[in-house]
Amino acid sequence: MSADDLLTRLRALVGQQGPVQSARHPVNLPAIADWCDAMGDGNPVYTDEEAAAKSRHGGIVAPPATLDIWDRPGLPAQPRFRPAAKPPAADPRSRTLRLLEEAGFIGVVAVNSELEIARYLRPGDVVQNTQILDDVSEEKQTALGVGHFVTTRQRYETSDGEHVGDLLFRILKFKPSSGQQSTGTSPAAAAQARPAPDPSPALRPRPGINKDNEALWEGYRNHELRLPRCNGCGRVFFPPSPRCSSCGAFDMGYVVVSGRGTLYSFSVVHHPQVPGFRYPLVVGLVELDGADDGAGRGVRFLADLVGVSPAQAEVGMPLEIEWLDSHPALVEGATDSRGPITVPQFRPATPTRREDTLTAGSVQEGQRLPLWTLPLAPTHIVAGALATRDFQDVHHDRDLAVQKGSKDIFLNINTSLGLMERYVTDWSGPDAAVTALRVRLGAPAYPYMPLTFSGAVKSVDADTGRVVVGVQASNELGPHVTGTVELELQP
Numbered sequence: 001m002s003a004d005d006l007l008t009r010l011r012a013l014v015g016q017q018g019p020v021q022s023a024r025h026p027v028n029l030p031a032i033a034d035w036c037d038a039m040g041d042g043n044p045v046y047t048d049e050e051a052a053a054k055s056r057h058g059g060i061v062a063p064p065a066t067l068d069i070w071d072r073p074g075l076p077a078q079p080r081f082r083p084a085a086k087p088p089a090a091d092p093r094s095r096t097l098r099l100l101e102e103a104g105f106i107g108v109v110a111v112n113s114e115l116e117i118a119r120y121l122r123p124g125d126v127v128q129n130t131q132i133l134d135d136v137s138e139e140k141q142t143a144l145g146v147g148h149f150v151t152t153r154q155r156y157e158t159s160d161g162e163h164v165g166d167l168l169f170r171i172l173k174f175k176p177s178s179g180q181q182s183t184g185t186s187p188a189a190a191a192q193a194r195p196a197p198d199p200s201p202a203l204r205p206r207p208g209i210n211k212d213n214e215a216l217w218e219g220y221r222n223h224e225l226r227l228p229r230c231n232g233c234g235r236v237f238f239p240p241s242p243r244c245s246s247c248g249a250f251d252m253g254y255v256v257v258s259g260r261g262t263l264y265s266f267s268v269v270h271h272p273q274v275p276g277f278r279y280p281l282v283v284g285l286v287e288l289d290g291a292d293d294g295a296g297r298g299v300r301f302l303a304d305l306v307g308v309s310p311a312q313a314e315v316g317m318p319l320e321i322e323w324l325d326s327h328p329a330l331v332e333g334a335t336d337s338r339g340p341i342t343v344p345q346f347r348p349a350t351p352t353r354r355e356d357t358l359t360a361g362s363v364q365e366g367q368r369l370p371l372w373t374l375p376l377a378p379t380h381i382v383a384g385a386l387a388t389r390d391f392q393d394v395h396h397d398r399d400l401a402v403q404k405g406s407k408d409i410f411l412n413i414n415t416s417l418g419l420m421e422r423y424v425t426d427w428s429g430p431d432a433a434v435t436a437l438r439v440r441l442g443a444p445a446y447p448y449m450p451l452t453f454s455g456a457v458k459s460v461d462a463d464t465g466r467v468v469v470g471v472q473a474s475n476e477l478g479p480h481v482t483g484t485v486e487l488e489l490q491p
Protein backbone atom coordinates (compact mmCIF):
# COMPACT_ATOMS: atom_id res chain seq x y z
CA MET A 1 0.00 0.00 0.00
CA SER A 2 1.44 3.41 -0.92
CA ALA A 3 1.79 6.17 1.65
CA ASP A 4 -1.01 8.06 -0.12
CA ASP A 5 -3.32 5.04 0.00
CA LEU A 6 -2.58 4.58 3.70
CA LEU A 7 -3.29 8.22 4.44
CA THR A 8 -6.56 8.01 2.51
CA ARG A 9 -7.62 4.97 4.56
CA LEU A 10 -6.57 6.65 7.82
CA ARG A 11 -8.32 9.89 6.97
CA ALA A 12 -11.52 7.98 6.24
CA LEU A 13 -11.64 7.12 9.94
CA VAL A 14 -11.35 10.75 11.08
CA GLY A 15 -14.58 11.96 12.62
CA GLN A 16 -15.75 8.46 13.50
CA GLN A 17 -17.09 7.79 16.94
CA GLY A 18 -16.56 4.73 19.13
CA PRO A 19 -19.07 2.96 21.36
CA VAL A 20 -19.94 4.39 24.77
CA GLN A 21 -17.60 3.14 27.49
CA SER A 22 -19.15 3.10 30.96
CA ALA A 23 -17.63 2.85 34.41
CA ARG A 24 -18.24 -0.38 36.32
CA HIS A 25 -18.60 1.50 39.60
CA PRO A 26 -19.69 4.99 40.56
CA VAL A 27 -17.16 7.59 41.73
CA ASN A 28 -16.54 6.62 45.35
CA LEU A 29 -14.77 7.77 48.50
CA PRO A 30 -12.34 4.84 48.96
CA ALA A 31 -11.01 5.22 45.41
CA ILE A 32 -10.67 9.00 45.89
CA ALA A 33 -8.80 8.44 49.17
CA ASP A 34 -6.44 5.95 47.49
CA TRP A 35 -5.73 8.46 44.73
CA CYS A 36 -4.98 11.18 47.32
CA ASP A 37 -2.63 8.80 49.15
CA ALA A 38 -0.78 7.94 45.93
CA MET A 39 -0.35 11.62 44.97
CA GLY A 40 0.28 12.77 48.54
CA ASP A 41 -2.55 15.26 48.00
CA GLY A 42 -3.94 16.54 51.31
CA ASN A 43 -6.59 18.85 49.82
CA PRO A 44 -9.55 18.44 52.23
CA VAL A 45 -12.21 18.96 49.54
CA TYR A 46 -11.50 15.37 48.43
CA THR A 47 -11.71 13.62 51.77
CA ASP A 48 -13.01 15.84 54.60
CA GLU A 49 -16.84 16.18 54.64
CA GLU A 50 -16.84 19.21 56.89
CA ALA A 51 -14.19 21.20 55.01
CA ALA A 52 -15.68 20.19 51.66
CA ALA A 53 -19.14 21.41 52.74
CA LYS A 54 -17.70 24.91 53.26
CA SER A 55 -15.89 24.92 49.89
CA ARG A 56 -17.16 26.17 46.53
CA HIS A 57 -18.27 22.58 45.83
CA GLY A 58 -20.55 22.30 48.88
CA GLY A 59 -19.41 18.70 49.46
CA ILE A 60 -16.76 16.13 48.66
CA VAL A 61 -15.58 16.04 45.05
CA ALA A 62 -13.18 13.83 43.11
CA PRO A 63 -9.83 15.38 42.06
CA PRO A 64 -10.24 16.81 38.55
CA ALA A 65 -7.25 14.82 37.25
CA THR A 66 -9.32 11.66 37.85
CA LEU A 67 -11.82 12.55 35.09
CA ASP A 68 -10.62 9.80 32.74
CA ILE A 69 -9.89 7.01 35.23
CA TRP A 70 -13.37 5.94 36.38
CA ASP A 71 -14.57 4.26 33.20
CA ARG A 72 -11.35 2.37 32.53
CA PRO A 73 -11.89 -1.34 32.02
CA GLY A 74 -9.55 -2.29 34.87
CA LEU A 75 -7.48 -5.38 35.55
CA PRO A 76 -9.84 -7.99 33.98
CA ALA A 77 -9.22 -6.34 30.61
CA GLN A 78 -5.55 -7.36 30.74
CA PRO A 79 -4.70 -10.25 28.38
CA ARG A 80 -3.16 -12.31 31.17
CA PHE A 81 -6.42 -12.36 33.04
CA ARG A 82 -8.50 -12.97 29.93
CA PRO A 83 -6.33 -14.98 27.58
CA ALA A 84 -9.01 -15.20 24.87
CA ALA A 85 -8.41 -13.62 21.45
CA LYS A 86 -8.19 -9.85 21.30
CA PRO A 87 -11.69 -8.40 20.89
CA PRO A 88 -12.27 -6.71 17.54
CA ALA A 89 -11.21 -3.06 17.65
CA ALA A 90 -14.42 -1.13 17.83
CA ASP A 91 -13.15 2.33 18.57
CA PRO A 92 -11.62 4.46 15.81
CA ARG A 93 -8.31 4.95 17.63
CA SER A 94 -7.69 1.20 17.89
CA ARG A 95 -8.62 0.75 14.23
CA THR A 96 -6.24 3.54 13.25
CA LEU A 97 -3.41 2.08 15.31
CA ARG A 98 -3.96 -1.34 13.78
CA LEU A 99 -3.74 0.08 10.24
CA LEU A 100 -0.55 1.90 11.15
CA GLU A 101 1.00 -1.17 12.74
CA GLU A 102 0.25 -3.24 9.65
CA ALA A 103 2.11 -0.57 7.65
CA GLY A 104 5.20 -0.87 9.90
CA PHE A 105 4.58 2.03 12.29
CA ILE A 106 5.01 -0.17 15.35
CA GLY A 107 6.55 2.35 17.76
CA VAL A 108 4.24 4.37 19.97
CA VAL A 109 4.75 7.33 22.24
CA ALA A 110 2.24 9.67 23.89
CA VAL A 111 2.77 13.29 22.90
CA ASN A 112 0.00 15.47 24.35
CA SER A 113 -2.73 15.11 26.94
CA GLU A 114 -5.26 17.84 27.61
CA LEU A 115 -7.99 17.44 30.22
CA GLU A 116 -10.75 20.03 30.33
CA ILE A 117 -13.04 19.99 33.35
CA ALA A 118 -16.66 21.10 32.89
CA ARG A 119 -17.61 20.17 36.44
CA TYR A 120 -15.93 18.25 39.26
CA LEU A 121 -17.14 14.69 39.71
CA ARG A 122 -18.92 13.74 42.93
CA PRO A 123 -19.29 10.44 44.74
CA GLY A 124 -22.17 8.56 43.11
CA ASP A 125 -21.58 9.86 39.57
CA VAL A 126 -21.37 7.08 37.02
CA VAL A 127 -18.98 8.21 34.28
CA GLN A 128 -19.02 7.24 30.64
CA ASN A 129 -17.14 8.45 27.59
CA THR A 130 -17.35 8.39 23.84
CA GLN A 131 -14.28 8.69 21.68
CA ILE A 132 -13.95 10.55 18.39
CA LEU A 133 -10.94 10.27 16.09
CA ASP A 134 -10.05 13.93 15.68
CA ASP A 135 -7.08 13.88 13.32
CA VAL A 136 -4.40 11.73 11.70
CA SER A 137 -1.44 13.76 10.47
CA GLU A 138 0.35 13.18 7.20
CA GLU A 139 3.64 11.30 7.49
CA LYS A 140 6.16 13.40 9.42
CA GLN A 141 9.86 13.03 10.09
CA THR A 142 10.46 13.17 13.86
CA ALA A 143 13.52 12.55 16.01
CA LEU A 144 12.13 9.08 16.83
CA GLY A 145 11.37 8.14 13.26
CA VAL A 146 8.90 8.77 10.46
CA GLY A 147 5.39 8.58 11.78
CA HIS A 148 1.85 9.84 12.06
CA PHE A 149 0.34 11.83 14.92
CA VAL A 150 -3.05 10.41 15.93
CA THR A 151 -5.37 12.68 17.91
CA THR A 152 -8.51 11.55 19.67
CA ARG A 153 -11.05 13.40 21.76
CA GLN A 154 -13.08 11.77 24.48
CA ARG A 155 -16.23 13.37 25.78
CA TYR A 156 -17.06 12.50 29.38
CA GLU A 157 -20.60 12.48 30.72
CA THR A 158 -22.46 11.10 33.67
CA SER A 159 -24.86 8.23 32.99
CA ASP A 160 -27.72 10.73 32.83
CA GLY A 161 -26.02 12.64 30.05
CA GLU A 162 -24.50 15.59 31.90
CA HIS A 163 -21.27 16.77 30.27
CA VAL A 164 -18.42 16.71 32.85
CA GLY A 165 -15.29 17.16 30.74
CA ASP A 166 -13.17 16.31 27.71
CA LEU A 167 -9.83 14.71 27.00
CA LEU A 168 -7.66 15.36 23.98
CA PHE A 169 -4.96 12.73 23.56
CA ARG A 170 -2.27 12.68 20.88
CA ILE A 171 0.15 9.87 20.20
CA LEU A 172 2.88 9.35 17.65
CA LYS A 173 3.00 6.01 15.81
CA PHE A 174 6.42 5.70 14.19
CA LYS A 175 8.83 3.35 12.45
CA PRO A 176 11.65 2.70 14.93
CA SER A 177 15.22 3.42 13.73
CA SER A 178 14.07 5.82 11.05
CA GLY A 179 14.96 8.86 13.16
CA GLN A 180 16.92 11.80 11.79
CA GLN A 181 20.65 11.51 12.26
CA SER A 182 22.37 14.54 13.70
CA THR A 183 24.49 16.21 11.03
CA GLY A 184 25.85 19.01 13.19
CA THR A 185 29.04 17.24 14.29
CA SER A 186 31.94 16.26 12.08
CA PRO A 187 33.15 12.64 12.44
CA ALA A 188 36.48 13.92 13.80
CA ALA A 189 34.79 16.02 16.46
CA ALA A 190 32.49 13.13 17.35
CA ALA A 191 35.49 10.83 17.81
CA GLN A 192 37.13 13.35 20.09
CA ALA A 193 34.03 14.04 22.19
CA ARG A 194 34.56 12.18 25.43
CA PRO A 195 31.53 10.24 26.64
CA ALA A 196 30.15 11.33 30.00
CA PRO A 197 31.30 9.06 32.83
CA ASP A 198 28.86 6.50 34.26
CA PRO A 199 26.75 8.51 36.73
CA SER A 200 25.80 5.50 38.88
CA PRO A 201 26.32 6.61 42.53
CA ALA A 202 27.80 3.18 43.27
CA LEU A 203 30.95 4.36 41.48
CA ARG A 204 31.59 7.36 43.73
CA PRO A 205 34.89 7.54 45.55
CA ARG A 206 34.58 6.33 49.10
CA PRO A 207 34.89 9.05 51.73
CA GLY A 208 37.89 9.02 54.04
CA ILE A 209 36.51 8.06 57.44
CA ASN A 210 38.68 8.68 60.48
CA LYS A 211 38.48 9.39 64.22
CA ASP A 212 37.49 13.05 63.61
CA ASN A 213 34.46 12.34 61.43
CA GLU A 214 33.35 8.77 62.16
CA ALA A 215 30.59 9.88 64.56
CA LEU A 216 29.14 12.00 61.76
CA TRP A 217 29.18 9.14 59.21
CA GLU A 218 27.63 6.87 61.83
CA GLY A 219 24.80 9.41 62.19
CA TYR A 220 24.30 9.72 58.40
CA ARG A 221 23.83 5.95 58.23
CA ASN A 222 20.81 6.45 60.53
CA HIS A 223 19.62 9.51 58.60
CA GLU A 224 20.70 11.79 61.42
CA LEU A 225 22.54 14.94 60.39
CA ARG A 226 25.23 15.41 63.03
CA LEU A 227 27.59 18.37 63.36
CA PRO A 228 30.77 18.42 65.45
CA ARG A 229 30.44 20.23 68.77
CA CYS A 230 33.28 21.19 71.10
CA ASN A 231 32.68 19.75 74.57
CA GLY A 232 34.94 22.46 75.99
CA CYS A 233 33.17 25.65 74.87
CA GLY A 234 30.06 24.28 73.14
CA ARG A 235 30.90 25.68 69.71
CA VAL A 236 29.26 23.92 66.74
CA PHE A 237 31.18 23.90 63.48
CA PHE A 238 31.85 22.19 60.16
CA PRO A 239 33.97 20.60 58.69
CA PRO A 240 35.16 18.36 61.51
CA SER A 241 38.51 19.06 63.11
CA PRO A 242 40.47 17.32 65.91
CA ARG A 243 40.87 20.53 67.88
CA CYS A 244 38.49 23.42 68.62
CA SER A 245 39.61 26.61 66.90
CA SER A 246 37.92 28.72 69.63
CA CYS A 247 39.08 27.20 72.92
CA GLY A 248 41.71 24.70 71.81
CA ALA A 249 40.01 21.69 73.39
CA PHE A 250 40.42 18.22 71.86
CA ASP A 251 37.24 16.81 73.40
CA MET A 252 34.63 16.61 70.62
CA GLY A 253 30.98 15.58 70.69
CA TYR A 254 28.20 16.31 68.24
CA VAL A 255 24.75 17.87 67.92
CA VAL A 256 21.89 16.65 65.71
CA VAL A 257 20.18 19.17 63.43
CA SER A 258 16.96 18.95 61.40
CA GLY A 259 18.52 18.95 57.95
CA ARG A 260 16.70 22.11 56.92
CA GLY A 261 18.52 25.20 55.79
CA THR A 262 19.00 27.77 53.06
CA LEU A 263 21.39 27.97 50.15
CA TYR A 264 24.18 30.38 51.11
CA SER A 265 26.25 29.93 47.97
CA PHE A 266 26.75 27.39 45.22
CA SER A 267 29.08 26.32 42.50
CA VAL A 268 28.44 24.40 39.28
CA VAL A 269 31.06 21.78 38.47
CA HIS A 270 31.58 20.97 34.78
CA HIS A 271 35.13 19.51 34.85
CA PRO A 272 36.81 17.30 35.70
CA GLN A 273 34.14 14.65 35.38
CA VAL A 274 34.50 11.60 37.58
CA PRO A 275 32.34 8.46 37.61
CA GLY A 276 29.45 8.42 40.05
CA PHE A 277 28.23 11.96 39.39
CA ARG A 278 26.10 13.61 36.71
CA TYR A 279 27.34 16.87 35.21
CA PRO A 280 26.89 19.76 35.44
CA LEU A 281 26.91 19.12 39.18
CA VAL A 282 25.46 21.73 41.52
CA VAL A 283 27.35 21.86 44.83
CA GLY A 284 25.88 24.02 47.58
CA LEU A 285 27.05 25.68 50.74
CA VAL A 286 23.99 25.24 52.94
CA GLU A 287 23.40 27.43 55.99
CA LEU A 288 21.76 25.03 58.43
CA ASP A 289 18.81 25.86 60.68
CA GLY A 290 19.24 25.19 64.39
CA ALA A 291 23.07 25.26 64.38
CA ASP A 292 24.47 28.59 65.51
CA ASP A 293 28.16 28.89 64.68
CA GLY A 294 28.75 31.18 67.70
CA ALA A 295 28.69 34.32 65.56
CA GLY A 296 24.92 34.36 65.13
CA ARG A 297 24.72 32.56 61.80
CA GLY A 298 23.96 28.98 60.83
CA VAL A 299 26.81 26.55 60.40
CA ARG A 300 27.55 26.12 56.69
CA PHE A 301 27.63 22.63 55.24
CA LEU A 302 28.99 21.60 51.85
CA ALA A 303 26.88 19.07 49.90
CA ASP A 304 25.57 18.19 46.44
CA LEU A 305 22.16 19.57 45.51
CA VAL A 306 19.72 17.16 43.89
CA GLY A 307 16.67 18.05 41.81
CA VAL A 308 18.08 21.51 41.13
CA SER A 309 19.42 22.46 37.70
CA PRO A 310 22.13 25.16 37.53
CA ALA A 311 19.44 27.58 36.27
CA GLN A 312 17.17 26.78 39.22
CA ALA A 313 19.79 27.19 41.96
CA GLU A 314 19.28 30.46 43.78
CA VAL A 315 21.00 31.90 46.83
CA GLY A 316 18.55 31.93 49.74
CA MET A 317 16.39 29.06 48.48
CA PRO A 318 15.04 26.82 51.27
CA LEU A 319 16.51 23.31 51.26
CA GLU A 320 16.07 20.03 53.09
CA ILE A 321 18.19 16.93 53.47
CA GLU A 322 18.01 14.08 50.97
CA TRP A 323 19.95 10.97 51.97
CA LEU A 324 21.81 8.89 49.40
CA ASP A 325 22.08 5.45 50.96
CA SER A 326 24.75 2.80 50.72
CA HIS A 327 26.43 4.07 47.62
CA PRO A 328 30.02 2.76 47.43
CA ALA A 329 29.25 -0.39 49.36
CA LEU A 330 27.69 -1.67 46.14
CA VAL A 331 31.07 -1.75 44.42
CA GLU A 332 32.87 -5.03 44.76
CA GLY A 333 35.73 -4.75 47.20
CA ALA A 334 34.63 -1.33 48.41
CA THR A 335 33.02 -2.49 51.62
CA ASP A 336 35.08 -2.33 54.75
CA SER A 337 34.57 -2.91 58.44
CA ARG A 338 32.55 0.28 58.72
CA GLY A 339 29.86 -1.03 56.40
CA PRO A 340 27.72 0.89 53.94
CA ILE A 341 27.92 4.63 53.42
CA THR A 342 25.11 7.17 53.43
CA VAL A 343 25.80 10.61 52.01
CA PRO A 344 23.94 13.80 52.93
CA GLN A 345 22.66 15.80 49.96
CA PHE A 346 20.11 18.61 49.78
CA ARG A 347 16.98 19.12 47.67
CA PRO A 348 14.54 22.06 47.53
CA ALA A 349 12.44 22.17 50.72
CA THR A 350 9.05 20.55 50.09
CA PRO A 351 6.54 23.40 49.78
CA THR A 352 3.84 23.42 52.43
CA ARG A 353 0.21 23.08 51.36
CA ARG A 354 -1.69 26.34 51.59
CA GLU A 355 -4.66 26.18 54.00
CA ASP A 356 -6.51 29.29 52.78
CA THR A 357 -7.02 30.03 49.09
CA LEU A 358 -5.40 32.76 46.99
CA THR A 359 -7.62 35.29 45.24
CA ALA A 360 -6.88 36.25 41.64
CA GLY A 361 -6.19 39.79 42.84
CA SER A 362 -3.33 38.55 45.02
CA VAL A 363 -1.59 36.72 42.16
CA GLN A 364 0.80 38.43 39.75
CA GLU A 365 1.76 37.46 36.24
CA GLY A 366 5.28 36.04 36.28
CA GLN A 367 5.04 35.04 39.94
CA ARG A 368 6.97 31.85 40.52
CA LEU A 369 5.89 28.80 42.46
CA PRO A 370 8.43 27.24 44.84
CA LEU A 371 10.31 24.25 43.45
CA TRP A 372 9.09 20.82 44.51
CA THR A 373 11.44 17.85 44.22
CA LEU A 374 9.88 14.42 44.56
CA PRO A 375 12.44 11.66 45.16
CA LEU A 376 10.59 9.23 42.95
CA ALA A 377 10.52 5.71 44.43
CA PRO A 378 9.08 2.60 42.73
CA THR A 379 6.25 2.72 45.27
CA HIS A 380 5.16 6.14 43.94
CA ILE A 381 5.08 4.78 40.41
CA VAL A 382 3.20 1.58 41.24
CA ALA A 383 0.78 3.25 43.66
CA GLY A 384 0.11 6.03 41.14
CA ALA A 385 -0.61 3.57 38.32
CA LEU A 386 -2.98 1.50 40.46
CA ALA A 387 -4.75 4.53 41.93
CA THR A 388 -5.39 5.76 38.38
CA ARG A 389 -6.64 2.29 37.34
CA ASP A 390 -3.77 1.84 34.88
CA PHE A 391 -2.69 -1.82 34.89
CA GLN A 392 -0.21 -1.66 32.01
CA ASP A 393 2.77 -3.80 32.99
CA VAL A 394 5.38 -1.12 32.16
CA HIS A 395 4.20 0.79 35.23
CA HIS A 396 4.63 -2.04 37.75
CA ASP A 397 6.74 -4.89 36.32
CA ARG A 398 10.40 -4.06 35.81
CA ASP A 399 11.23 -7.25 33.89
CA LEU A 400 8.49 -6.65 31.35
CA ALA A 401 9.31 -2.93 31.14
CA VAL A 402 12.93 -3.80 30.32
CA GLN A 403 11.81 -6.42 27.77
CA LYS A 404 9.84 -3.68 26.04
CA GLY A 405 12.90 -1.47 25.69
CA SER A 406 12.50 0.69 28.79
CA LYS A 407 15.25 1.19 31.35
CA ASP A 408 12.85 0.48 34.21
CA ILE A 409 9.20 0.93 35.16
CA PHE A 410 8.07 4.50 34.58
CA LEU A 411 5.44 6.94 35.80
CA ASN A 412 2.10 6.80 33.95
CA ILE A 413 0.59 9.96 32.49
CA ASN A 414 -2.30 10.13 34.94
CA THR A 415 0.09 10.17 37.88
CA SER A 416 2.15 12.92 36.26
CA LEU A 417 -1.06 14.92 35.83
CA GLY A 418 -2.16 14.14 39.39
CA LEU A 419 1.15 15.31 40.83
CA MET A 420 1.02 18.43 38.66
CA GLU A 421 -2.49 19.18 39.90
CA ARG A 422 -1.37 18.68 43.49
CA TYR A 423 1.66 20.95 42.96
CA VAL A 424 -0.49 23.83 41.73
CA THR A 425 -3.39 23.43 44.19
CA ASP A 426 -0.96 23.09 47.12
CA TRP A 427 0.26 26.54 46.03
CA SER A 428 -3.15 28.10 45.28
CA GLY A 429 -5.05 26.68 48.24
CA PRO A 430 -7.83 24.10 48.46
CA ASP A 431 -10.74 26.09 47.06
CA ALA A 432 -9.26 26.84 43.63
CA ALA A 433 -11.17 25.12 40.83
CA VAL A 434 -9.03 23.42 38.20
CA THR A 435 -10.58 23.89 34.75
CA ALA A 436 -7.87 22.35 32.56
CA LEU A 437 -4.61 20.37 32.67
CA ARG A 438 -2.68 20.45 29.41
CA VAL A 439 0.71 18.79 28.93
CA ARG A 440 3.26 17.90 26.34
CA LEU A 441 5.06 14.72 27.31
CA GLY A 442 8.83 14.34 27.25
CA ALA A 443 11.43 12.17 29.00
CA PRO A 444 10.17 9.21 31.05
CA ALA A 445 10.16 9.50 34.85
CA TYR A 446 12.08 6.51 36.22
CA PRO A 447 12.51 5.41 39.85
CA TYR A 448 15.30 7.01 41.86
CA MET A 449 15.51 10.01 39.53
CA PRO A 450 14.24 12.96 41.56
CA LEU A 451 11.44 14.73 39.67
CA THR A 452 11.40 18.49 40.15
CA PHE A 453 8.31 20.61 39.55
CA SER A 454 8.69 24.28 38.74
CA GLY A 455 6.02 26.77 37.78
CA ALA A 456 5.16 30.39 37.08
CA VAL A 457 1.93 32.31 36.62
CA LYS A 458 1.40 32.90 32.89
CA SER A 459 -1.73 35.01 33.02
CA VAL A 460 -4.23 36.44 35.49
CA ASP A 461 -7.67 37.80 34.74
CA ALA A 462 -8.59 39.64 37.92
CA ASP A 463 -12.19 40.20 36.70
CA THR A 464 -13.08 36.57 36.09
CA GLY A 465 -10.55 35.01 38.49
CA ARG A 466 -9.03 32.87 35.74
CA VAL A 467 -5.36 32.11 36.30
CA VAL A 468 -3.08 30.07 34.04
CA VAL A 469 0.01 28.52 35.64
CA GLY A 470 2.82 27.18 33.48
CA VAL A 471 4.34 24.02 34.98
CA GLN A 472 7.27 21.81 34.12
CA ALA A 473 8.40 18.61 35.82
CA SER A 474 11.97 17.59 34.93
CA ASN A 475 14.46 14.94 35.90
CA GLU A 476 18.08 14.38 34.89
CA LEU A 477 16.94 13.22 31.44
CA GLY A 478 15.19 16.52 30.69
CA PRO A 479 11.61 17.81 30.81
CA HIS A 480 9.15 15.02 31.69
CA VAL A 481 5.97 17.07 31.30
CA THR A 482 5.58 20.69 30.23
CA GLY A 483 2.22 22.37 30.26
CA THR A 484 -0.37 24.49 32.00
CA VAL A 485 -2.86 24.20 34.80
CA GLU A 486 -5.85 26.51 34.44
CA LEU A 487 -7.53 27.65 37.64
CA GLU A 488 -10.56 29.62 38.71
CA LEU A 489 -9.98 31.67 41.86
CA GLN A 490 -12.21 34.19 43.57
CA PRO A 491 -11.60 37.52 41.71
Ligand SMILES: [Zn+2]
Residues within 6 Å of the ligand: 230, 231, 232, 233, 234, 235, 244, 245, 246, 247, 248, 249
Ligand atom coordinates in the same frame (compact mmCIF):
# COMPACT_ATOMS: atom_id res chain seq x y z
ZN1 LIG B 1 35.82 24.86 72.10
